[in-house]
Amino acid sequence: MKVYSNSIQYGQAVSDSILKWAADDNYLLTRKKRRYSYSKQPGKWTPTPPGYIDAVEPYWSQIRPVSLDSAGQFKPVPPPVFSTDTASAFMKDVKEVYRVTQNMNKEEILIASFWDCNPFYLNTQGHLNFATKKLSPGGHWISIAGQAAEIAKADWPKTTSAYLLTSVALFDGFISCWDEKYRSQLIRPETVINAYVSEKWRPLLQTPPFPEYTSGHSVISTAxxxxxxxxxxxxxxxxxxxxxxxxxxxxxxKSFSDAAQEAAISRLYGGIHYRSAIMNGKLQGENIGNQVIKTIILR
Incomplete structure (x- = not known):
């Protein structure tokens, strides 16, 4: 009975400590922020079809991270400068998205679909709009952590470690990525291609409602x-x-790295990211993953 009672008290103390720490994570403050104001400068992000949904979590970089010293600790290099010059680095990225999505095989389409992870797929039928809910990118990796623990027949401490470190990597990864997204505010391929390449082109996947650079799935999958x-x-x-x-x-x-590589390139196949966002997002995620490993010491 004493062991039972002490266990309950210890669990309560742990939960109280976590809730106290979480209360100062700035989440409530970000709920009170003004509605996001879009830049009118050329090359800046604007809402995309089919729903033209408002910017999602523009102030997420203000959330307190767990392992990072700040949201900008692993700030990536800037994206290619927006330009309509066909010889520019930016338009080369744009044309690659258009070219790749025009010539995909069944495997590439399946890869894009497998890693779509759109938690709010918007269906439009006439005047009716409704969402199909699926697993998020973070949810997909939490699922992978659970499957890995089961395959490895991991004990309780190792399983909880897998869930904990994966959760922190995802949490800090999104904070770091969103910090850059709303700094660079880069326009999405769908908007550029429709304006300068082909008005009728549509990406395989629905374009998410936030700026392009860096690729969130590339960051969090690598981390x-x-x-x-x-x-x-x-x-x-x-x-x-x-x-x-x-x-x-x-x-x-073959490995978690193999899966992360596929998740990253899936965003090019899906037509929602440029290669620069994918490659630099992977570097960003690698730095975050290493930071989590270095910072959170498990007994």
Whole structure:
């Protein structure tokens, strides 16, 4: 009875400490901010079809991170400068998105769909709009952490470590990524291609309602893969069944890094990111993953 009572008291003390710490994470302050004001400068992000949804979480960089010293600790290099010059680095990125999405094979389409992870897919039928809810990018990696623990027959401490470190990598990854998104405010491929390349072009995936640079999935997937590799090993073959409930087949991966690479390039296949956002997002995620491993010491 004494062990039971002490366990309850200890658990309560832990939860009280967590809630006290979380109360100062700035979340409530960000709920009181003014509505996001869009820049009218050329090359800056504006809402996209089909719903032209307002900017999602423009103040998320103000949320207190867990392992980072600030949202801008791993600030990426700036994106290519917006230009309509066909020889510019920016338009080369744009034309690559258009070219790739025009010539995709079945495997590339499946990859884009598997990593879509759109938690708010907007369906439009006449005047009727309704959302189909699916798993988010973060939710997909939490699922992978659980599958890995099951495959490895991990004990309770190792399993909780996998969930904890993956969650922190995702949390800090989104803060770091969103810090850059609303700093650079880069225009999405759909907007540029429709204006300068083809008015009829549409991406395979729905364009998310926030700026383009860097690629969120590239950042958080790489960060999550870093911490999971640190726990379960760099070579960890597994079958990902996360999307089966949403009508997609399982996918086989040789490692978490293999999965993160695929998640990142899926954004190019989906037509929603330029290669610069993907490559620099991966570097950003790698730095975050390493920071989580270095900062959070598990016994």
């Amino acid at each position: 999550a893969a870093q911490v999971l590799s640190n726990i379960f090993g760099n070579e960890f073959p597994y079958i990902d069944n996360t999307e089966v409930d949403y009508g997609l087949p399982v996918r086989h991966f």
